[in-house]
Amino acid sequence: MTKNPGMVEMFYDELVSGNRITFIYIRNDDFLGEGSLVFYKNDPDYTIPKKRIYLSHMIVKDEYRKNGIGGIIVDYLIDYAKHLGYKEISLGVDIDNFNARRLYEKKGFTEVIYKGEDKYGEYIKLLKNL
Numbered sequence: 001m002t003k004n005p006g007m008v009e010m011f012y013d014e015l016v017s018g019n020r021i022t023f024i025y026i027r028n029d030d031f032l033g034e035g036s037l038v039f040y041k042n043d044p045d046y047t048i049p050k051k052r053i054y055l056s057h058m059i060v061k062d063e064y065r066k067n068g069i070g071g072i073i074v075d076y077l078i079d080y081a082k083h084l085g086y087k088e089i090s091l092g093v094d095i096d097n098f099n100a101r102r103l104y105e106k107k108g109f110t111e112v113i114y115k116g117e118d119k120y121g122e123y124i125k126l127l128k129n130l
Contacts, residue, residue, distance in 0.1 A: 011057065014038060020056070023080070025073055033060035035073040037081060045090060045114050045125045052088040052127075053081045058100075065099070074107045082130045089130060095122040 014020035022036040035058040041047045046054040055077050060070045081089045091109060093100050101124075109126035116123060 011036075021080075022057075023073065023076060025060075025069060031061065032064045033069050033073055034058070035077050037077055046092070047090070048088070051086065052090055053084070053086045055081075055089055055091040058091070070100075070103050071107065074103065078107065078128070078130065087130055088127055090125060090127050092123050092125050094120070095124060 011020060011022075015022065019040055020036050020038050022034055024031065025033040036056045038054040038056045039047065040049065041054050044052075046052070055074070058070065058073060058077070060073070078089060089109075090113070091104060093104060095101075095115075104126055108128040111127040111129075112124050113127045114125040116125075
């Protein structure tokens with residue numbers, strides 16, 4: 001996060017305003033990963049009020065990857081979105097992030113709703129019906 005201080009500020013503002021909820025995965029007082037849900041983003045690919053929620057900033061620490069933790073976090077976020085009454089959940093992932101893409105596809109994020117490029121590289125937006 002220190003590489004992009006603007007993103008830190010944006011996440012903080014979203015948390016404080018109630019637009020973002022973040023879940024932390026901790027085991028034995030050790031941070032292993034996290035994932036967030038964002039209620040509104042000024043992009044209908046990501047959010048549609050009361051219909052589509054955005055899964056944002058899902059991460060697992062390097063040393064804990066490939067142990068099922070990412071799947072646990074994604075499942076929890078999906079269940080939480082359903083509990084809130086959302087019908088769809090979206091996310092964005094870098095084209096070359098093969099491990100994340102494989103996880104998301106395994107969890108049902110199979111509909112590509114956008115393919116593009118930004119200053120960080122090529123990415124796709126994926127959608128899952130809940």
